[in-house]
Amino acid sequence: MTRSWILPTLFMLCGSAVAAVPALSGSPGTAAVLLPMFVLLAGIHSPLVFPRPVSAREAQRRSAADSRPVVFWRPGCTYCLRLRLKLGRSARQLHWVNIWRDPAGAAAVRAATGGDETVPTIVVAGRPHINPDPAWVREQLTPSE
Missing domain, CATH: 3.40.30.10 (Glutaredoxin)
Incomplete structure (x- = not known):
């Protein structure tokens, strides 16, 4: 993996972990809001925007x-x-x-x-x-x- 994908990958991994906590504790609505936010952050910081x-x-x-x-x-x-x-x-x-x-x-x-x-x-x-x-x-x- 090149350095340019490290930050977006970290956003995706952290977003998955952060969204998993409310999803597993019975609050899927919160998880459904958190995960797209992290996906958006990953996309913005990826080389795909340029x-x-x-x-x-x-x-x-x-x-x-x-x-x-x-x-x-x-x-x-x-x-x-x-x-x-x-x-x-x-x-x-x-x-x-x-x-x-x-x-x-x-x-x-x-x-x-x-x-x-x-x-x-x-x-x-x-x-x-x-x-x-x-x-x-x-x-x-x-x-x-």
């Missing part, structure tokens, strides 16, 4: 061709999730690199942030921006799509 990631090399190649920003992110990052949700459908226009799956992406983030893996790090026109405002990121998108 567009399909590409490698850092591929993202840089695509960005050079279409001038779209590159987003370095990792699952479980609250700020990455905030950026993704605030961008809505516009998020598909960005090139997403999961730093937990791509060592070159993690190295690029460390180089941009002075040794830390602070995400989201957005690269626009070759210049890194650490945890920028989602409205600013939306402004950087080309109106071509």
Whole structure:
């Protein structure tokens, strides 16, 4: 199992355990409320919420061709999730690199942030921006799509 699925798996396991207690003690209504909450948390923190990631090399190649920003992110990052949700459908226009799956992406983030893996790090026109405002990121998108 990769690191990106550890947090969602923990949410599912903990949710099952937490929901089992009221279900076994005769309160299935409480269990029916708790379990979907944990499933939702697992889904939100899973890689499934984000567009399909590409490698850092591929993202840089695509960005050079279409001038779209590159987003370095990792699952479980609250700020990455905030950026993704605030961008809505516009998020598909960005090139997403999961730093937990791509060592070159993690190295690029460390180089941009002075040794830390602070995400989201957005690269626009070759210049890194650490945890920028989602409205600013939306402004950087080309109106071509």
